[in-house]
Amino acid sequence: MASIYDFEAETLDGRPAPLSAYKGQVVLIVNTASKCGFTRQYEGLEALHRRYRDRGLVVLGFPCNQFGQQEPGDAAEIASFCALTYDVDFPMMRKIDVNGPKAHPLYAYLKKAKKGVLGTEAVKWNFTKFLVDRDGQVVGRFAPTVEPKALEGAIEALL
Template sequence: MSSIYEIPVQSASGEIKTLAEYRGQVMLIVNTASKCGFTPQYQGLEALYRSYASQGFVVLGFPCNQFGDQEPGDIKEIQSFCSLTYDVTFPLFAKIDVNGPGAAPLYQYLKSAAKGLLGSEGIKWNFTKFLVDRQGTVRARYAPTSTPESLRKDIEAALR
């Protein structure tokens, strides 16, 4: 892929599309899970989305069940949980794999563009975050332990 905007992704409704509709926006792409110790980060992610959406910022959630079976539900259950528990309004996509031979093309791209600790590519756990600037360049990768609030400076810099 020559651009992040050309990579196919599956919407929550099952439609295959690309990230082209987010061209020119700052994206925070996160692999999520509903039964994880980091699940309360949904609240912080939603706060970021609401704070910066009017400036061209979007959070994109990609549910994943590869870590400790912490996202066992289907997309309708996931959406319901996120809406009822954390009032999530940012886009959630279909459940994906982020590692292994079945890793989604988007995550293959992200992991290659922004390596993890000691140059590793593999996603270590739920709520790993990638910040993508308005030009589609992956600017940063954040560990699951990085709280959404701790990303504000980097998001604000990317929005300038």
């Protein structure tokens, strides 16, 4: 059976990031954007990261410019924005597509593993969240309107 561990990403600074490095951890994967109405969720995502990282949670941010062109920056601009505006310490990956023919293979997997409303697969907007258990299986998908704090119960159940 496939899991997130079968995929690799690239960090904002261009280093390979095999998701197998997160084996045994609970992972929250989020497509992010710096100029979105939900951008303030970086604060809540960072709070989750800091509160639960010692118990085995990792938050992974995947910048995406597919929704309203709300992530126009390059890797350096994204890194600077995240660090200076929200003091983001969780891993941030290179900008990717989450939908369409150029969708990152991880997102193709996530969308099939946990479908959205009415069985749809496409990610609808920035800050859609996928929760993955310690075995690399997708156990939850949360809409952009779901605040990070609201995920605490689901995260605690997996820790």
